[in-house]
Amino acid sequence: MATALLFACGQKQPRQEAIVYPETAKTDSFHVYYGDTVAEPYAWLENDTSAETKEWVAAQNKVTQDYLAKIPFRENLKNRLTELANYEKIGVPFIEKGKYYFFKNDGLQNQSVLYVKNTLDGEAQVLLDPNKLSDDGTVALKGIKFSRDGKYMSYAISRSGSDWEEIYVMDLATRSLTQDKIEWAKFSSVSWCGNGFFYSAYDAPKKGKEFSNVNEYHKIFYHKIGTAQRADKLFYENKNYPKRFYSSSVPEEENAVFVYEGGAALGNRLFVQSFKLKVKKISPEPSSEEGIMICPFHIAESPSMMEIASDDSYDYTVVDMIGDTFYVLTNYKAPKYKLMKGDIANPKIENWTDVIPESENVLLSAGFTNGKMIVSYDKDASVRSYVYSVDGKREREIEFPTFGTASFSYDKKEKEIFYAFTSFTYPTTIFKYDIEANKSEKYIEPKVKFNPEDYTTEQLFYTSKDGTRVPMFLVYKKGLKKNGKNPTLLYGYGGFNISLRPSFSTFRLPFIENGGIYVMANLRGGGEYGEEWHIAGTKMNKQNVFDDFIAAAEFLVKEKYTSAEHLAINGGSNGGLLVGAVTNQRPDLFRVAIPEVGVMDMLRYHLFTIGWNWASDYGRSDDSQEMYRYLKAYSPLHNIKNDGTPYPAILITTADHDDRVVPAHSFKYAAQLQASNTGDAPKLIRIDTKAGHGGGKPITKVIEEETDVYSFIMWNLGMKFK
Helix, strand or coil: CCEECCCCCCCCCCCCCCEECCCCCCCCCEEEECCEEEECCCHHHHCCCCHHHHHHHHHHHHHHHHHHHCCCCHHHHHHHHHHHHCCCEECCCEEECCEEEEEEECCCCCCCEEEEECCCCCCCEEEECHHHHCCCCCEEEEEEEECCCCCEEEEEEEECCCCCEEEEEEECCCCEEEEEEEEEECCCCCEECCCEEEEEECCCCCCCCCCCCCCCCCEEEEEECCCCHHHCEEEECCCCCCCCEEEEECCCCCCEEEEEEECCCCCEEEEEEECCCCCCCCCCCCCCCCCCCCCCHHHHHCCCCEEEECCCCCCEEEEEEECCEEEEEECCCCCCCEEEEEECCECCHHHCEEEECCCCCEEEEEEEECCEEEEEEEECCEEEEEEEECCCCEEEEECCCCCCEEEEECCCCCCCEEEEEEECCEEEEEEEEECCCCEEEEEECCCCCCCHHHEEEEEEEEECCCCCEEEEEEEEECCCCCCCCCCEEEECCCCCCCCCCCCCCHHHHHHHHCCCEEEEECCCCCCCCCHHHHHCCCHHHCHHHHHHHHHHHHHHHHCCCCCHHHEEEEEECHHHHHHHHHHHHCHHHCCEEEEECCCCCCCCHHHCCCHHHHHHHHCCCCCCHHHHHHHHHHCHHHCCCCCCCCCCEEEEEEECCCCCCCCHHHHHHHHHHHHCCCCCCCEEEEEECCCCCCCCCCHHHHHHHHHHHHHHHHHHCCCCCC
């Protein structure tokens, strides 16, 4: 049996009994790469539905929960996290056919509820309560979409955190469900058109392998209201590319359908099929009298899809269509993005023209409202928003309370504009914006049981290993002393063109309340400074991401915010890979490491569910010998030291229904850690049940997980909890 002892720093704590880890069986499995034989002793854990794996999971969870139960302040921390989370949260209102819709959570509801009002100041009525879809809150609402005539609302749900979705339809007049039901949708938009909608789905997976087998042959279907799914029309597929994604969008005028193909490179290809609706009543067949195409059956039977942007190293997103002019947000020959427009009669990219050219900051979004455009940029990982004329001239800035993140709700046919604003110590607040007066007023302000005036947020810039200037945000209580002894939690991601921006979370507050510093580093691989910043953290440049994170830690130590003995690191998914990699590379620099739902096996990640989609960022072990060696050199699973080098205290988190980063990554990583000679600090794994990659998790499960994670961090940093 492998054992470990718990040691804590910074305060006198009782020495805990040695941890006896579950015995993990080893096999003689191996894989050969370019003549190299790589042992895979824990490959059997990839079978997530086997009885042996389930027994291993139960044994690991028992050891972890026994350890966490001995942390004296764990229950008090859970109470404080519950108290902080218990406040009313309201989403940005949006308008559909003259009615106002919004999501609201009373405080500790597992899922937010969809409400509707006839007027802005009218009485709110419940339209859809996802909490009634399951007893334990593990059925989550993933998205809603209204039909253009206002008769129906489609909504998608997921179960137990899985990426698989089911789509249902509500008759808004009666607020009852129709007979329509779609299964095995995944990574799907819903695009209403006529008397039905487009959606994306896979064939039904093999029973028992729903959450692990590779996903192939994504297709777009059209579903007509009132029919069974088996009657749905196959609208688009490409059998030449089984490992790609396909989605659709239909403009309000319903005069075209755009199709996106992604998953092969950093961007996507864009197709269009134009058609016209000239009859009031939609019928399932083309009208012989009119001689026109009816959405969408004629097209499905005689597709004439036109590829209008073929270079999938770039992103193309159709943001709106006015008449025959469509508007595209793209980084085509513009790493920081620009807004272009094209004519549906001559839609290929060589005929597009610039509306808003590329500028020094990253263009995030653009949308039409009241004869103007609301345009948002990313400046140093913070959102700046402006009013533009429709021909692309900047008119004025929308002033925000501080640096942070804003998201808008507007419609080109409606006058009212709402937006949500949030920052680290600024709870998400809803504003109503008067575009003519350029004035914002608070519409809904949450009441959280903490005083934001007690805290400070600052943005600093530090220098990475190769001289690159990288931003970071620090949040802490006022009066902090830079004495090198402050408990600090450093968070990062660094991948897939995803930008980290300021946002509010009650779960960080107890850590900060008790003297901690929360730090978020904006690493390369993200999208904070455009596509060049992203590419600088991909494939053979991935080490830049780890160097940026290590440099962030070294900066915090050098500037005496903290020290290695007081520093914890955290990241999820691609950020879990980050934590695993830098822990192997610099175990001396951190006291605690929390890799959540991480990609830990860089040699085999592409063989599960949609892992193949990450190759544009990571590269694959079967690409070339050079790529294989690069991946193996930092793969968290394959670089755990076994020579007595002390590692930080590590708590790995994953979940049994994670079908994005399958739990086998974390299972094998935990088994290898526990079997290696990495010192006495604990090496534990927490495996959630009826949960997935993180999305749609009920608040009860979120609080339980955050309690365990922060208890582990604070205990191993030697913190006291008040």
